[in-house]
Amino acid sequence: MDTLLLRRLGAFGVLALAIAAFAFANVQLQRIPAKRVSLELQVALPWFLQVMMAGGDRYLAAELAAVRALVSSVEALDPDRVKVLAQVQSDVAFLNPAHEDNYYTATAILPWEGQVDAAQNILLKAMQARPFDELPAYYYAFNVYHFHKNPDEGAQWLLKAADRARSVDNRIALQNMAARWFEAGNEPTVAIGIIEAMAESVKHSAFRDYLLQRVARLRALEALTQATRRFITDLGRKPATLSELVAHRYIEAIPEDPFGFGFELGADGEPVLLNRPKGKRQ
Numbered sequence: 001m002d003t004l005l006l007r008r009l010g011a012f013g014v015l016a017l018a019i020a021a022f023a024f025a026n027v028q029l030q031r032i033p034a035k036r037v038s039l040e041l042q043v044a045l046p047w048f049l050q051v052m053m054a055g056g057d058r059y060l061a062a063e064l065a066a067v068r069a070l071v072s073s074v075e076a077l078d079p080d081r082v083k084v085l086a087q088v089q090s091d092v093a094f095l096n097p098a099h100e101d102n103y104y105t106a107t108a109i110l111p112w113e114g115q116v117d118a119a120q121n122i123l124l125k126a127m128q129a130r131p132f133d134e135l136p137a138y139y140y141a142f143n144v145y146h147f148h149k150n151p152d153e154g155a156q157w158l159l160k161a162a163d164r165a166r167s168v169d170n171r172i173a174l175q176n177m178a179a180r181w182f183e184a185g186n187e188p189t190v191a192i193g194i195i196e197a198m199a200e201s202v203k204h205s206a207f208r209d210y211l212l213q214r215v216a217r218l219r220a221l222e223a224l225t226q227a228t229r230r231f232i233t234d235l236g237r238k239p240a241t242l243s244e245l246v247a248h249r250y251i252e253a254i255p256e257d258p259f260g261f262g263f264e265l266g267a268d269g270e271p272v273l274l275n276r277p278k279g280k281r282q
Contacts, residue, residue, distance in 0.1 A: 079114070086110055086118035097125035100133075107139040108198060108211060113275055116147045134170065137161035145181055146191055155181035188222040213258040217273065220255030224263055224271035227251040238269035 089110065092102040103126040110119040120143055126136035138161040145154030158178035165171035192215055199211035224242065227250040231239050235248070242265060245251045257263065257274075266272040 082110070082113040082115055086115040089122055090118055093122040093125040098129035099126075100130075102126075103136055103139070104198075105207065107143075108195070108207070108214070111143050111147050112214065116143055119143060131164065132166070134161040134164040134166065134174065137164060138174065142190070142194055151181045188218045188225060192218045192222070216258050220257065221263060221271055221273055223251060223255060228265075228269070228271055232269075239265065241265065242271065 089102055089106045092099055093106075096102075103122050106119050106122045110116070110122075120140060123136045123140040123143070126133070127140065130136060137157055141154045141157030141161060143154075144150050144157055148154075155178040158174050158181060162171045162174035162178065165174060195211050195215050195218070199208050199215065224245070227245045228239060231245060231248060231250050239245055239248075242254050242263060246253060254263065261274040263271050264274060
């Protein structure tokens, strides 16, 4: 009888905990002001509540969260929605770090929207959970190269990816790329090649369209960068604005940004991408 009573008390305790968790989440949701974001990414629920909602199966919870992130619109992410997306995908990496779609989509979206650290943490977890897969280390290396502006460290991560390569050809290609990175600076062409390769391999059509828009954006940045360097070489000074490139006929027109945010000159005089409309930058 004592054993049965203890079991009943234990079941009651679990039920009470679930009710308390639901009540806590409901209160937190009510405190969040309404925002114009998609229904898929209004809020990131606590991971333990996600597991409860999935019947206690952490892998099912991870799958549901990954689908939630994938089906959301990726054409124009505002900063609030990007933060929620980063949290959702970080939760997936905690619940199931080996989830392939999660690290793949996180790589393609998060760092480009200012969430580099979140993307890197997701990739690190994927590396630990998928020792047979060279891609997490490869994407981690690219983020170090492109976003942290550190070709040497990026090349070192590339060599780690090469050690995991499943074919001799891939291993040689990664080693050769590492050699070039040790010698090269940060160029848009590197990003273009990687994202084009990703676009060719994805099955989700909306996600492929997003990647191709990202490629078009980088090609526009590359054209502006080359025009700026010719301007500096010929005139011996940096342009004050991008419009000067057009005025001096180094480029026919400032390219359109498929995402609608545009470009500007950075502090070093090089063109940079804007990740939100002018006047709304944090």
